[in-house]
Amino acid sequence: MDEPRRAVVVDAVTKRFTLRHARSIKNMTLRTLHGKRLRDRFTALDAVSVTIDVGEAVALVGLNGSGKSTLLKIISGVMPPDEGSVRVRGRIAGLIEVGAGLHPDLTGRENVFLNGAILGMDREETLRKFDSIVEFADIGRFLDQPVRFYSSGMFMRLAFSIAVHTDPDVFLIDEVLAVGDPLFRRKCIERLHEYRDSGRTMVVVAHDANLLRQLCTRGVFLEDGRVRWDGDIDTAADMLLKKRQERRRAEANPSGAVEAGR
Amino acid sequence: MTSVSGTAGAHEPELAEPGRGGGLTEVVRRRYLLRLIVRRELRARYQGSLLGLGWSYVRPAAHFAVFFFVAGVFLRMSEQIEHFPIFMFSALVLVSFFNETLINTTHAVVGNAPLVRKVYLPRELFPVASLLVSCVHLVPGLVIVMGVAVAWGWTPSAAAIGSALLGFALVATLGIGLGLICSALHVFYRDTAKAVDIVTLFVTWSVPMIYPWTMVRDTAPGWALDLYLANPLTLGVLLFERAFWWPTTDGTLPFPAHLTRDAFIAFALAVLLLGAGQFVFSRLQRRFAEEL
Numbered sequence: 088m089d090e091p092r093r094a095v096v097v098d099a100v101t102k103r104f105t106l107r108h109a110r111s112i113k114n115m116t117l118r119t120l121h122g123k124r125l126r127d128r129f130t131a132l133d134a135v136s137v138t139i140d141v142g143e144a145v146a147l148v149g150l151n152g153s154g155k156s157t158l159l160k161i162i163s164g165v166m167p168p169d170e171g172s173v174r175v176r177g178r179i180a181g182l183i184e185v186g187a188g189l190h191p192d193l194t195g196r197e198n199v200f201l202n203g204a205i206l207g208m209d210r211e212e213t214l215r216k217f218d219s220i221v222e223f224a225d226i227g228r229f230l231d232q233p234v235r236f237y238s239s240g241m242f243m244r245l246a247f248s249i250a251v252h253t254d255p256d257v258f259l260i261d262e263v264l265a266v267g268d269p270l271f272r273r274k275c276i277e278r279l280h281e282y283r284d285s286g287r288t289m290v291v292v293a294h295d296a297n298l299l300r301q302l303c304t305r306g307v308f309l310e311d312g313r314v315r316w317d318g319d320i321d322t323a324a325d326m327l328l329k330k331r332q333e334r335r336r337a338e339a340n341p342s343g344a345v346e347a348g349r
Numbered sequence: 350m351t352s353v354s355g356t357a358g359a360h361e362p363e364l365a366e367p368g369r370g371g372g373l374t375e376v377v378r379r380r381y382l383l384r385l386i387v388r389r390e391l392r393a394r395y396q397g398s399l400l401g402l403g404w405s406y407v408r409p410a411a412h413f414a415v416f417f418f419v420a421g422v423f424l425r426m427s428e429q430i431e432h433f434p435i436f437m438f439s440a441l442v443l444v445s446f447f448n449e450t451l452i453n454t455t456h457a458v459v460g461n462a463p464l465v466r467k468v469y470l471p472r473e474l475f476p477v478a479s480l481l482v483s484c485v486h487l488v489p490g491l492v493i494v495m496g497v498a499v500a501w502g503w504t505p506s507a508a509a510i511g512s513a514l515l516g517f518a519l520v521a522t523l524g525i526g527l528g529l530i531c532s533a534l535h536v537f538y539r540d541t542a543k544a545v546d547i548v549t550l551f552v553t554w555s556v557p558m559i560y561p562w563t564m565v566r567d568t569a570p571g572w573a574l575d576l577y578l579a580n581p582l583t584l585g586v587l588l589f590e591r592a593f594w595w596p597t598t599d600g601t602l603p604f605p606a607h608l609t610r611d612a613f614i615a616f617a618l619a620v621l622l623l624g625a626g627q628f629v630f631s632r633l634q635r636r637f638a639e640e641l
Binding site: 188 | 362363
């Protein structure tokens with residue numbers, strides 16, 4: 088009974104992407120005639136294994152292109168892995184780029200129902216949480232206006248509010264906290280703290296190292312699709328800052344780029 | 350920590366692979382979401398238009414007018430076929446339904462790219478929603494056909510209603526079966542929509558809509574007639590004509606022998622095609638997120 092229960096098990100997952108250089112028959116022929124490659128494959132994730140227990144708040148950190156968003160997509164089920172396996176317990180809600188489910192032509196009210204259903208809520212559940220969602224989003228009289236007239240802040244607030252109200256067992260968050268006004272941002276972070284303290288599982292991708300330090304207990308540092316560090320969040324955040332500095336220095340001083348480049 | 354396990358451990362779901370779609374059965378399970386998506390499609394389509402859903406009356410009416418004057422009046426089909434307007438219109442609503450289904454399902458997945466890329470949903474939802482939108486658009490046409498038929502003395506009979514249901518089931522199954530395949534292919538090759546466009550052109554003219562099937566029988570060689578009658582859409586159209594037009598006439602224009610039997614065979618094949626479509630779709634959908 089004391090054995091921790093697994094929320095997410097990622098086992099030796101490899102994901103490769105194919106970059107197609109030519110789509111049309113004309114371009115394909117031209118490239119073939121010139122002896123150029125038609126497609127390149129690159130490995131976004133290379134035998135990644137991560138196990139997350141129920142109640143953990145884990146940050147996935149790394150530079151751009153390190154594979155953290157791909158890993159999040161694989162956990163959410165949007166993409167299947169090429170090799171290895173993923174298993175998740177319970178309802179997952181992805182905040183993978185919030186607002187994907189918001190339709191510009193529908194009103195805020197209609198979007199609450201539609202997006203709620205997309206994230207797995209039924210009608211009763213949405214009705215029960217409706218007031219709370221609207222209050223949290225703080226969109227007031229715009230509720231019955233089409234979402235296309237919303238300011239980007241309002242849009243984000245509504246999307247975030249719906250997502251946090253789905254009460255998922257595993258909450259996946261990708262870069263959502265980067266936007267929005269400071270006040271709402273603080274509200275979101277408070278909400279995520281509450282959420283974490285209620286014993287649910289969270290996987291976060293964000294660029295803000297300080298925020299991750301506050302929010303997460305564990306950090307997984309990815310580089311070139313491999314796990315470089317899996318342990319306390321402070322080490323992972325420090326690694327991120329260090330790598331970022333290295334990259335910035337390499338960009339400022341291109342001659343040194345050879346060793347630091349990826 | 351006890352309170353924590355109290356909230357999270359109230360239900361104990363098993364570890365499961367995410368995104369392992371259950372296909373069409375999963376769509377049935379999430380019919381509440383399906384209903385909202387259908388409503389969204391309808392809403393989005395008529396956003397900012399004055400007539401709104403009224404356009405679903407205007408379009409078939411315009412179609413009807415064009416075909417009626419060109420075929421019925423100028424080409425004198427009205428003289429050959431009794432109650433030509435209803436002969437043509439009963440065929441037209443079914444053909445429009447099929448074409449609309451095929452075109453809209455083909456665009457269904459690509460049109461929902463942001464969702465497909467970011468949230469896991471059974472992707473079959475989108476083509477199925479397109480089919481249901483076409484069904485909504487079929488209703489006004491059917492109402493007009495029935496109205497005109499009743500005015501010409503049509504009364505409901507088991508044979509008529511059975512024919513209509515069989516014709517609809519055949520064409521709808523065929524539409525969603527092909528639609529699943531086309532919508533998945535369209536993600537990888539944007540040529541699909543162009544090809545589908547051309548297919549719908551052939552469909553419009555290869556069914557006995559503005560001419561009776563007997564014209565093919567009397568002018569084309571036997572094998573061509575067999576081919577013509579093997580087209581499931583021809584069968585569907587003939588069934589609709591038998592349902593709505595034939596009871597209003599004196600019944601001199603014959604239907605092919607074994608029409609019902611052939612239609613049932615075609616329906617069984619359409620169900621097989623739907624199974625194949627589901628199989629192809631579920632294989633290809635694994636790569637949707639990275640292609641879009």
